[in-house]
Every structure is written in C-alpha cells, then in structure tokens.
Amino acid sequence: MSDAPDAMPRPRLWSWNLSPFAGKARIALAIRGIEVELIEIDPVARPPRLAEINPANRVPVLEVGDRAITQSTAICEWAQETGTGPSLWPEDPIARAQARGLLRWVEDEIVTNFFLSMRKQVFGLDEAHDHPNLIANLRGALGKRWRPLDRMLTATDGPWLAGGADPSLADLAAMPVAVRLPQWLPDLAPDPVTVPAAAAWLAALSDHPAAVEVDRSGQPLAG
C-alpha cells in the first residue's frame, strides 16, 4: 500500500445484499477491477450516516475520499472511467448509445417489475397508495417482457444485448434477476422453447464469473 500524500483511500460502497441497484454497482466495480470497502445496510434500520451522504437515503452510494456518488448508473460510469477491466460499454459511439437505451429498458421493464414485486411481497403493500393487485400486475408485466427481449437478442450476434464478446452494462444490470429469478420465482422464468434467446441470456448472465457479486454482503458500519 502506497503512503504517497495523494494516495486515495479505498472507495466505500454502501450496499444492501438484496438490492438489484447495489448489485449492479458491485458487479461493475468488480469487472473494472476496483476494490471497495463494502458497507452493508439494514434497509429497515438504516444508519443515520446514509442520509448524510445521500439525502434520498438509498443505496448504492459510493464514497470516494470525502465525496459521495449516488445512483447506480453514475457509480458504474465512474468505474468505467477509472477502472481497467473489460469495458462496460461498446467502443462504437452509436452502439454505445444503443446500449445505454437498452440499459434503461432492462431496468424499467425487467429489473423493476421483478424486484418491486418481491419487495412488496416481503415488506407489504402501501395500503394508502398501492393497488391491491400490484404484485400480480408487476409479475404479469415482467412475463410480457420476455418476447420483446427475445427479439432484441436475436438481432445481435451472440448472447449479449449490444453484441460483442463481453456483456455491456445493459446486460449486467439484469444479473441480479438472472441469479434470483430461478431461486425466488422459477415459474416466471422465460420458456426456453418459446423465447430461447431470453432464456439463454439469463443463463449466460448467471454463469458469468461476476455473478458471485450478486450474493456478496458487506459489513455493517462499525460503531
């Protein structure tokens, strides 16, 4: 470890093991070869310091020196700019812009429908605001996304949404779904006969070496 005056302390990632957005940040940081100190939060008893560094009181947050980066995609972009491992984006500007569009689609249509339904099942509906059928509606919406996903994937030359040999961030964002869906809601998994590319995509994501990050928990903040 260097003791040069400008040596940067190891970044600290505030995370929750079950959060798909924190999972995405853990995955991107690991792929780019950036070691972080992982702080685990309890979502029902969040440490007061979390709201100090992120007034939205959400994870993930990355502390780099005395500054904090919020929003998982912003953390991943920082990892892209400062890390050295395989790129999270295609090189070509148009392919890169397309991959950014696909990331948005994957998060809005796949990650959110799946994890919000699980969150509502575990923590309960907000009686004042949520429709009583919300969980079933979210799961129904997820089931309707496999066909368009399958069509997006058959337009590429391999298992990944933006083509190429390595997954882009558009794919990696779904890695927590790829790992958790067979464990938690196997009946909702895409059918390998009717939507084979979608099923193969989830399988390729859960087989990827970075998938170990989905299960990675940190330590609660000491003190």
Ligand SMILES: N[C@@H](CCC(=O)N[C@@H](CS)C(=O)NCC(=O)O)C(=O)O
């Ligand atoms: N758009 C944010 C979403 C972050 C987010 O919603 N985090 C959840 C965990 S999955 C959270 O901390 N929720 C706390 C809350 O809803 O109060 C990102 O990409 O970082």
